[in-house]
Amino acid sequence: MLGGRYRVDEEVGHGGMATVWRGYDLRLQRPVAIKILDPARFADAAMRQRFWREAQAVAALPHPHIVAVYDVALEADEAYVVMELVDGPSVSAVLQDGPLPRAQAVDVALQTCAALAAAHAAGMVHRDITPANLLLSTSGLVKVCDFGIAAWQEAAYPSLVAGTRGYTAPEQAAGGPVDPRTDLFGLGCTLYAMLTGAPPLAGRGAVGELSGVQEDLTRLGVPAPLAEVVARLTARDPGERPAGADEAAALLAAAGEHPAAAPLLDATAPLLGGVLPDTAGDHGTIRERLPAPLIGVAAVPPPPTPTARVAPARPAPQxxxxxxxxxxxxxxxxxxxxxxxxxxxxxxxxxxxxxxxxxxxKPPTAATPAAAPLASTRPTDQLDLLRREIDRLARTGGIAPKDASDLRKKVQDVEKRLRKDGDDAAEKAEDLLDRLDDLRADGKLSAPAYQTLAPLATRLADTLT
Incomplete structure (x- = not known):
């Protein structure tokens, strides 16, 4: 239990600095997502500042296409943000089954433009628009999440050069100033991925960047008007991109590929204290219901300076x-x-x-994993199985919490490499094996736990080699 109000039910994902849990607000009787800063990160003042900056950033953006934040807390030994629970997958998860139909891809892009228009009107640049940060609810709404590296334009944190390979604008990768056109580059790469299954290839020149993307899409059967819009969004020179999200939405609508259904929520949904400029064109809903719930990140007011609590100790969390x-x-x-x-x-x-x-x-962890899960040759399935076994061993006492967190990080490192380009994923899997051997040698991992995890990690390393 957190704050005497939020029940923590089950872990649903790990990020670069926090873990997201499915939870329940006992006061308002509704499901929520709870993002808890990892203990090792909590000890880092800079990480606490970034964690709070994300909450502050999203709190300033009440918008139907941005995941909402309900609450935030900084306690003596942990920090957490309570967010909207999105009942659908990320675009990245959907792309594992192949590209989206063009109408759906454009619809997702149009709804993303609505969220970006709100953020840019508030003076904020997201800086990490990728398929993984666009969530699709079963009602058809697109929700932008993870404002963890967002920057206010007047204080763009020049020392923080972050982003996702394949989706980061050249000016951001070079550590230069960012503006709304930086997010449009990420949107263009995301739209390219939705149409083809993967982001554009890197390494093209300033002129070749634009023409190469357009030629690739045309060769794959994307109509010329839509291919030209994607090429403009992904232009290397920010001056060749649309000036803002509203202009990008108008270009996408003019390409004529959006669904002809009734319009969704207007991209000009009001912010607190103002109304966004109009965007051209209507956009419809995604008609297919999409499976697999996923959690997004949302917003809260700026938190107070971290201090130890004076209030009585709350009951031990579950x-x-x-x-x-x-x-x-x-x-x-x-x-x-x-x-x-x-x-x-x-x-x-x-x-x-x-x-x-x-x-x-002894915890009930001595049994080796069932043969059926091991039969899968998909690295993503093997990673999921590894993560589930680590969580199970942590719950039953087979692994100390600190060591379980370390192993989850190793699994996450493999997943990140695999998701980006596949390079060095096998090497990261070997690192995971080495860590298991070290824990066993140091007496921190029981023989049954080792016999459960080592075969799974070995299988993963063999698959990636």
């Missing part, structure tokens, strides 16, 4: 990393007692005590 501690301590005590009894019996020459005596003290 999250695994809290209730696990007494379980581990109790398990260690039982094992020590059993070991002492075994030593005494052995010294007296008596038969060894039945191994069943130690059973209750």
């Amino acid at each position: 999250r695994p990393d809290r209730w696990l501690r007494p379980v581990v301590w109790a398990t260690t005590g039982v094992l020590a007692i059993v070991a002492g009894l075994f030593f005494i019996v052995y010294a007296l020459g008596a038969p060894s005590p039945p191994t069943a005596q130690a059973g209750p003290s």
Whole structure:
């Protein structure tokens, strides 16, 4: 339980600095997403500042196409943001099954333009518009999430050069100033990915960048007007891109590929304290219902300076990393007692005590994973299985919370490499194996836990090699 109000139910994803959980607001009786800053990051003042900057950024943008934030808290030992729970997948997840139909791809882009118009009107640049940061609700709404590296235009954090390979504008990658056209580059790369299944190839020259994208799309059967819009969005020179999200929406609408259904929420939805300029063209809904819930990031008012709480200590949370501690301590005590009894019996020459005596003290993790999950040769399936087993072992005491967090990070490193370009993914899988060996050698990983995780990591490394 967090703040005496939010029940933490199950983990649904890891980010670069936080973990997202599915939860429930007991006061308002509604499901929520809870983003909790990782303990190691919480100790870093710069990371706490970035975490709060994200919450502040999204809180300033109440908009139907931006994931909403409901609450934020900074406590003595953790920080968390309570957000809207989006009942659908990311565009990135949908693209695993191939490109989107053109009408849907343009519809997603148009709705994204509405969110960007709101952000840009508030003076903010998202700086990481990618398929992974666009969520699709089952009602057809597109929700932009993860404002973790967003920058106010008047203070663009020049020292923070961040973004996602394949979607980062050249000026941002070079550490230069950013403006709304930076996000339009990411939008163009995302639209290209929705139409083809992958972002544009990097490494083209200033002129070749624009003409190459257009030629690629035309060769794949994308109509010339739409291919020309994508080429303009992905132009290397910001001056060759549309001036803003409203102009980009007008160009997309003029390309004639958006659905002819009734218009969705207007891109000019009002912000607090003002109304955005009009955008041309209507855009419809995505008619197909999309599976697999996913969580997005949302917004809250700027938080106070982190200070220790004066209020009485709240009940121990139900999250695994809290209730696990007494379980581990109790398990260690039982094992020590059993070991002492075994030593005494052995010294007296008596038969060894039945191994069943130690059973209750061990977490139910000795069983090796079922053969069926191991049969999958898809790296994404193997990564999911690894993550589930780590979570299970953490819940049942097979792995200490700190070591489980470290292993999750290793799994996430493999996933990031695989998602971007596949390079070095096998090397990161080997790093995961090495970490398992180190934990086993240091006595921090039990033999049953090692026998559960090592075959999965080995299988993953073999698949990626």
